[in-house]
Amino acid sequence: MSLELGDVSASATGARGSGLIGLAVGVVLLIAAPFLFYPVFAMEVLCMALFACAFNLLIGGGGLLSFGHAAFFGAGAYIAAETAKSFGFPFELALLCGIASATALGLLFGLTAIRRQGLYFAMITLALAQAIYFLALRLPFTNSEDGIQAVPRGKLLGLVDLTNNFAMYYVTAAIFLAGYLLVARVWRSPFGQVLRAIKDNEPRMISLGYPVDRYKLMNFVLSAALAGVAGAVKAIAIGLATLSDVDFTTSAAVVLMVLLGGMGTLLGPVVGAVLIVAMDEYLAGIGIPVPVVIGVIFIVIILVFRRGIVGEAVYLWNRWRAGARA
């Protein structure tokens, strides 16, 4: 049972020309952000945005809904935090350790779940992630409820002092941009095309001789690794790795971000992440229960707004262009 969750074109950043303009605008925004917003908040947003892009690789690109992606995010966070704090690893090494653990976990989850489709896949990833949550609760180094705190930022490559918020921000932004461009690259590559073909018609791809499971597994591991990057950077930038990084609310939140922004678009997850993180902050201040709002948004999107914000914008843009041409 594959997931045909709406076929929004992947050209959300438009045709070549407007894509480059869009990219330039994005870079300008990235550079300007720490002057407009509190740098630590901006870093958190970027990490969640990267997490959402990683998740979109799986659901928008591969058509598989994972309910446990927080496991990878959290694994990256915990391992990076622990190696930086207890082992004194420099930033880049801690990051690599975090990524490696998320990738390994992704391989484990992927091998277990990849043969199943749709609903079963979602439930399996949920159950597996819950197992990771239990581990995070019990393992000594994770400090269960308290988490790992006061994670040192150290120096990047021994040169750049990351305790300066601006420096940390720009490093985060650079990593985010690299991740975003990587997703875009994968999406447009032959690999991405094969994945989309598998999403649309897996039996046909099997009959054509493609090793479908291997493609899906590779996509899954890539998605997990990227989520691990997001988690690792977040842990060091914010200085915290906690249980909420691995729990189900985070997995649900990233699903919502991608749904809200627009599945199958490149920009959608970013937009969704920005909105959800901002909304989270705002609502926490007012005292309206966040899960209720998240639930309502979920339902509204599913019933009437399945293309998501960016997806809807792309759809309307294409229709306007088609009408203007006629």
Place this chain on the structure above:
Amino acid sequence: MLEIAGLNGHYGESHVLHGLDLAVGAGEVATIVGRNGAGKTTTLRAVMGILGKRAGSIRVMGVETIAFPPERVARLGVGYVPEERGIFASLNVTENLFLPPTLAEGGMSADEIYQLFPNLKERGRSQGSKLSGGEQQMLAIARVLRTGARFLILDEPTEGLAPVLVQQVGRVLEAIRARGLTVLLVEQNFRFAARISDHHYVMESGKIIDRIARAEVAAKMGRLEAYLGL
């Protein structure tokens, strides 16, 4: 019993029925014949209310049913025997037989059914999936006979059946006609259809292109052979 006027039907995006007109009088047996892909099964599904998108007019026993959901069409007294027979694998034969609720008085009693279809009694406890093609066909017909439906719709009842079973289906249909029931039949096997049917509707590309009464069949055989590619 049945009057179809200007029926247009769609399967998803494709426009399958193009302004179909058809009528079956009470107590008659009518067949729809035509080549594969002409839209015969689609027509039956439209009458039953199973086809998603339809427009036009379908009157069953005088009632306009174009917008009815399937359960309302059935409740008028229509019995459906689909092409795939639709025997439920997770039910045994007796459960399959008694599944369709009684729609009206005058349906065959269990005894009458077992007389007409002797195998079904012995196989009562078998799972639906264990029956042979012929047994499934008999069961599919038997269960609508139980309901008291006055109007039966059968889709390719002899498909894939051995000649001796085809004859049995023929006898069953004769018994049905003898009870005064109305039958609309889709049938690829023209010889079978010719023996039982009062008139034939020839269908091509979603439209009725000819109506040939029983008496005319011999005279128009050449035309029929051309239509059906026989």
Place this chain on the structure above:
Amino acid sequence: MSATALFGQLLLGLINGSFYAMLSLGLAIIFGLLAIVNAAQGAFYMLGAFIAWMLLHYLGIGYWWAFVLAPLAVAIVGMIIERTLIARVYNLPHLYGLLLTLGLLQIIQGMFVHWYGTSGQPYNYPAGLTGGYNLGFMFMPAYRAWVVGASLTCCFGTWYAIEKTRLGSYLRAATENPMLVRAFGINVPRMVTLAFGTGVALAGLAGVLAAPIYQVNPLMGANILTTVFAVVVIGGFGSILGAIVTGLSLGVLEGLSKVFYPEASNLVIFLIMIVVLMVKPAGLFGQTR
């Protein structure tokens, strides 16, 4: 490890197992007809417990009335939700149904956390079931014996109703081929609504049974749900009996592991799930749909 401790854990495992069984039974019924995994099943479990508590706390209505009224109320809430929200996603890919019910879970749970916080409300054992029996090898609390008896009766009663009765044959047929069942004149959409109501009522009933044991806590649904999902994956969605047997066995296994290796007891079910997935991806009793 004494025999008393062992049997005590086995009993608790049996109780947990019967809750798992009831919830996954409800999930199986709903999935069979709607092809939707009801992620809100945990919320309905919690709702059942809370309604029982609210009946007592606000209206002074005791356990035995709650035993009947709470699942009924849960069923009504469920059927309203099915008609207004869930029915709208039937034409969409099935994962939207899961996401929709997930949203419902968030809303229902979020509201109760907001109103009642995350610490539990106590709910007393009903009068008449407060004592226990000394069986020699262990002490059997009366209430726990009741829970096991009631849930097993409920589970096997449901199984019987589905597999052996005429109404059950309608359900089984509609699970296989809903369009054809409608073509016979049976109002399948109404059956679907009722089935949903029944599925969630089972969860609600489990909640009432659980209330005196586990206290009434807004998060109790989320806690049990992931385990129930694992149970369902292990058992597969194909069979009613499979759901019951898997739920019970896994509860008992979990209880046993608590005796021998307490730290890993939470993980046992997930480990079993991984093994089963490697060996029999469709689940122990499953049929690929």
